[in-house]
Amino acid sequence: SNEVYQSLGQPRFLFCPTEYCTSRAVPNVQNSEYLNTIGRTLMSGIDIMWTGSKVITHTITVESIQELSEVLRRPPVIWDNLHANDYDQKRIFLGPYSGRSTDLIPHLRGVLTNPNCEYEPNFIAIHTLAQWTKCKTDAKCQLSSVSADIKLEAESENGSIEDIPLHLSPTAYHPKKALRISIIDWMSEFNKSKTAYGGSNSFLHLPLAPTVPTVIPIPEVANGLNEPKVVDMNSIASTSLTTSEDIAIEKNSETTGANESVAVEESAILITKDVNQILEPMDCNPSPNLSPKHVFDAQMDDSNLLKSETFESSTDLIHKNGANSVDSQEEMQTESSSEIDDESRCHQLTVEDIALLVDLFYLPFEHGGQGLQFLNEFHWLKANGFLVSEYRRKRTTDPEGPEVSEWYTRATKFDEMTASVGRLLTRLTFCKNRSLLYDLYPYVWDIKGVISLLNSYVKWLALGRVPTSALIQPIGFIPPAFTWFSKGYRDAFQSGEQEPWVFRGGLTGELQRLLPVETVSDLFLYKAPESPSSQIYTIRPYLQSDETSVYDVCRKTFALERENMTLEDMTDFVGDKSVVRH
Known part of the structure; x- marks a missing residue:
């Protein structure tokens, strides 16, 4: 990597380690011989990517990034798989960027988001990330009717939209308010005339596994997410996926469809990535050809x-x-x-x-x-x-x-x-x-x-x-x-x-x-x-009032199959035979 980096004239260079998250570090981040070697021998101008505690991380804490930075001897670039959906063909993620405190920003060299395989639905993922990059603090979730210790059954962990504080600093990030702003701005995208190429993505319709691996009750974990507060969107371009100069989009192609990579960096320099077809985000081994295929067709009327x-x-x-x-x-x-x-x-x-x-x-x-x-x-x-x-x-x-x-x-x-x-x-x-x-x-x-x-x-x-x-x-x-x-x-x-x-x-x-x-x-x-x-x-x-229509279908089907036969007065015979027994 050092030789390639130098031969190219030391450009902006990204390195993805084999141990790219805490769960894959052996035995752990601090004592990993591999990560310590990378940090010691890799030239300081090369950026190192990191996904957090897992491949797909719920919450990224400042403490975990500080520990990693000591081992790598440089701030990491977060490769964020929060909105990646290439591991489950029945899921697409349209929620806001969350679980990452704005306190992380000074400790990172950048954030690269790996969003949904489908290009168009990534508006909210990118829009809310753009808001996050412009904020300096996290807004606290203020639950008026529910105590801080108890949440309603139907309430998500950031509270409901009704719980958004009315007065927020323009430099404070609140996931729910960021989502509300993104939805309003996304509306115009639905009304833009744009032609579809190829057919709609189709699922690989396999039965859901009847069981999941044994789930052990997990005790309450302190939520590393500093709750909401949002930015004034007057300062952010809204209706385009390139919502700020800090966001750069590099289009990648996979057999699963057009994927988007968005780089968010302090220096506003584009970070690109090339992702092959995968079993899970960032897996080194290509998966079998099971993902939906995008086939380019002529423009559809x-x-x-x-x-x-x-x-x-x-x-x-x-x-x-x-x-x-x-x-x-x-x-x-x-x-x-x-x-x-x-x-x-x-x-x-x-x-x-x-x-x-x-x-x-x-x-x-x-x-x-x-x-x-x-x-x-x-x-x-x-x-x-x-x-x-x-x-x-x-x-x-x-x-x-x-x-x-x-x-x-x-x-x-x-x-x-x-x-x-x-x-x-x-x-x-x-x-x-x-x-x-x-x-x-x-x-x-x-x-x-x-x-x-x-x-x-x-x-x-x-x-x-x-x-x-x-x-x-x-x-x-x-x-x-x-x-x-x-x-x-x-x-x-x-x-x-x-x-x-x-x-x-x-x-x-x-x-x-x-x-x-x-x-x-x-x-x-x-x-x-x-x-x-x-x-x-x-x-x-089925209701009793449906009987006439159902009998009519039975008669017509019978007539089509047996053109030479007539029922004469036995018009209900076919319906009685086909329907009554059920």
């Missing part, structure tokens, strides 16, 4: 990407008599200009939609607030479904008790939450930035399908026809080894003590594992559409 039908999400109220559903309505052939304007506004993404999107795909060690709400609400509804069954079994005319009323109220709320995800997906298909759409669509399509299935299960419980015994785990039933509500699981996930690829599937996987079926993985071996479509199908329970 936007008009071919959308169907003319519009989708009205089902927002059925759930009540004790059953679940009613609203069918999708087809767009009228002739509309006035005011109707077209109204429809256009209806299809426009809102700040609330983008905030929901971010919460569903947050950070490696943290789910967003609305994502946690889906987990908590479904878990409660499933655990208390026996209340509805018992009430319905009594066949009494007595009014519902408070517990049953609460169940129906929360079931209705869950239905509305599900409808909001449907609206997000539908509106996303109408955005002008087709490149951004193609990057996001497979992820949103996937989680929307899972949440719709959970909602259908809730509607089934709402019918009150589920035997109480069916809500009790039967003998011999083997559920997923761990779910979000298993003892010790949540603490292990949030602590950062284990690499995030231990917890496969992100929020989508967590929701899947809550379904009360043994082979839950088999339900999700499907592939997202090659081209995003505004036509969305919602799974719901």
Whole structure:
């Protein structure tokens, strides 16, 4: 390395050691013969990259960097894998840059971020990092209604957006406020006309592992993150990915798709990186060809990407008599200009939609607030479904008790939450930035399908026809080894003590594992559409009012298969044979 560095005229030079994080230092950072040799023999002008305590680090502390600097005899350049998603094809990270105190800045030669494989969705990751580089202090999280020692179930570790202090110094960094500013600035990117090249990324649809490695309950760890405070964004260019002169972007190509490298340095000198296809961030060994492929195609005509039908999400109220559903309505052939304007506004993404999107795909060690709400609400509804069954079994005319009323109220709320995800997906298909759409669509399509299935299960419980015994785990039933509500699981996930690829599937996987079926993985071996479509199908329970339509499908199918046969007066025969037995 020294010889190459000198022969090139001593340019800006980056060196990635084999032991590039604390967990890979043998036996530890201070006593590693390898790191001490590197620090002693590598020329002082060569920068050394470091990822933190893990390959993907939850929190990087000043103390750990000071210890490393003594061994390397120079400040490191942080190669930050916080937003890297190349190890889990069901996850993409849209949360803010966090877990790194601004006190680190004087102790580093730079920060190089290794973000999502998909180029367009990296706006928030880069935008919030740009804000972080311009701040000098960390804002403290101020929880007004909750004590500092106790946090709500649905609250993320930086508090909710409502907890952001109203008055912050422009030089103080707060992850949640940085996120809010980034979301507002990101909105304009969705409205920019941009053509997509190739098809949308498709998942490799393998079943989620039914178990994860043994999770040992981890005690509370002091949070190294100095909580929030944010910068005044008037001083930062907002609508471009190159949000400050301190940020430089070098485009890299992988078989997994266009990846972005962003260098943030005190001297504002570009740091570049070349990343091959990998099993995990910075792994030296190439992985098998399992990642999604980007194939360059001719420019696609936007008009071919959308169907003319519009989708009205089902927002059925759930009540004790059953679940009613609203069918999708087809767009009228002739509309006035005011109707077209109204429809256009209806299809426009809102700040609330983008905030929901971010919460569903947050950070490696943290789910967003609305994502946690889906987990908590479904878990409660499933655990208390026996209340509805018992009430319905009594066949009494007595009014519902408070517990049953609460169940129906929360079931209705869950239905509305599900409808909001449907609206997000539908509106996303109408955005002008087709490149951004193609990057996001497979992820949103996937989680929307899972949440719709959970909602259908809730509607089934709402019918009150589920035997109480069916809500009790039967003998011999083997559920997923761990779910979000298993003892010790949540603490292990949030602590950062284990690499995030231990917890496969992100929020989508967590929701899947809550379904009360043994082979839950088999339900999700499907592939997202090659081209995003505004036509969305919602799974719901079969109702008696569906009989006419279902029998009609049976008759038409029978007629197509047997052209020479007539049923004459036996018009219900095929339907009776095909449907009644089920």
